[in-house]
Structure formats: C-alpha cells, structure tokens
Amino acid sequence: MKPRVILFHKPFGVLSQFTDEGSGYPTLADYIDVPKVYAAGRLDRDSEGLLVLTDDGKLQARIASPKFKKSKVYWVQVERIPDDAALEALRRGVVLKDGKTRPAKVRRMEAPSPLFPRDPPVRFRKSVPDCWLELTITEGKNRQVRRMTAHVGHPTLRLIRAQVGDWHLGGLRPGEWREA
Incomplete structure (x- = not known):
C-alpha cells in the first residue's frame, strides 16, 4: 500500500x-x-x-x-547584510555547542514571492537593514538554522522552510x- x-x-x-x-x-x-x-x-x-x-x-x-541527509531548504530573513565571509563560514559549517554543522549551501536572495503576512509581523527597524538568504542543510539539530545565522552575526528574524527533499511548498x- x-x-x-x-x-x-x-x-x-x-x-x-x-x-x-x-x-x-x-x-x-x-x-x-x-x-x-x-x-x-x-x-x-x-x-x-x-x-x-x-x-x-x-x-x-x-x-x-540526519543519517539519510535529506536536504531542507529554508528562506531566512536575517538582521543586517551578511558579507562574503559570513556566507563562507556557513558553507564550511560552523561550530555550535552541540558540534560542527555539516556544510550548508547558502545564497542571498530577494524576499520570497509570495511572502504571506505574519502575525505578529517581524519587527522593523529603520536603522538596521535586513536580508533574505536561501539556506540548504542536510541535518536538523534543534533550532539549527537560527543558531547558525546568529553564530555568524546575523540573527534570524523570520524562518520559512520551503522544501524537504523533493517536496516543495x-x-x-x-x-x-x-x-x-
């Protein structure tokens, strides 16, 4: 069946x-x-x-x-604009309290479309820009994406999982x- x-x-x-x-x-x-x-x-x-x-x-x-290495794609709105060094650190894998993450695929992207409103909305600060990233990982440690972006100096403001393996939103x- x-x-x-x-x-x-x-x-x-x-x-x-x-x-x-x-x-x-x-x-x-x-x-x-x-x-x-x-x-x-x-x-x-x-x-x-x-x-x-x-x-x-x-x-x-x-x-x-995680042993099956099923890829998961996230759209991540982060505080400030990550430079190339921050993105490269994510690509290499970062060391968190529970160990080093597997290398991630990451790129800057435009805001996802359509981007549905969130309740409550993400806080907006005129003095602090934000940026969207597409981040692909093959593991799933607790709050991993949030901890990875914070580790490279860019706290996550909004996190949307767009894909798991071949399944898409x-x-x-x-x-x-x-x-x-």
Whole structure:
C-alpha cells in the first residue's frame, strides 16, 4: 500500500504536533483532520513553512533522520547584510555547542514571492537593514538554522522552510495542506 504523504504550510505560532499538552497554542489538529499521520521532523513554533506528514513510520524516519541527509531548504530573513565571509563560514559549517554543522549551501536572495503576512509581523527597524538568504542543510539539530545565522552575526528574524527533499511548498498558503 502506498504511504500517505501530506504537505502542510505550517503557520507561525502553530506547534508541529497534534496535541498542545496544555500550552494553549494551536496544533496540527486545528488544521489537519486526517487519522494516523504524523509529522516527519519538526518546525519550531516560531518558524513557518513546509511540514511533511505521513502514515508510514519508515518514510517518516527517512525524512527526519540526519543519517539519510535529506536536504531542507529554508528562506531566512536575517538582521543586517551578511558579507562574503559570513556566507563562507556557513558553507564550511560552523561550530555550535552541540558540534560542527555539516556544510550548508547558502545564497542571498530577494524576499520570497509570495511572502504571506505574519502575525505578529517581524519587527522593523529603520536603522538596521535586513536580508533574505536561501539556506540548504542536510541535518536538523534543534533550532539549527537560527543558531547558525546568529553564530555568524546575523540573527534570524523570520524562518520559512520551503522544501524537504523533493517536496516543495508550492502554492500552499499558511494553514493549507495537500496530498503529495
């Protein structure tokens, strides 16, 4: 039987699980009424974008486990404009408290289109420019992208996962899902 795969555009503020365990935050259950599917990997509550869900445990492990090196593409709005040295550090891998990251692919990019409004909006400061990066990693340490950009001096303001392996956000709006 073919595994069921659901692509979900997780909005900001939503937990990547079906129960809130008393937190009061919205969960996947508020958006997806499909029995026996589970998130393959996680996105923090303050991150947005593509979350892949499946009913196949082996597929779930292949997507989520770093040992399978499934690429994940993020659109990252960072504080200030990273210079070439900062981007090169990300490309080589940076040393975080839990070890060195694998080398990342990174490039500056224009703001994603369409860029859906976020509630609450990202703070805007006239005196501090920001920049969008496309960052591709093949692992998924806790809050890794945020820690990597902070490590090179450019804190993350907004984080959107655009792709997991061959699956893309496509035209999904925040809160929408479709079968893959």
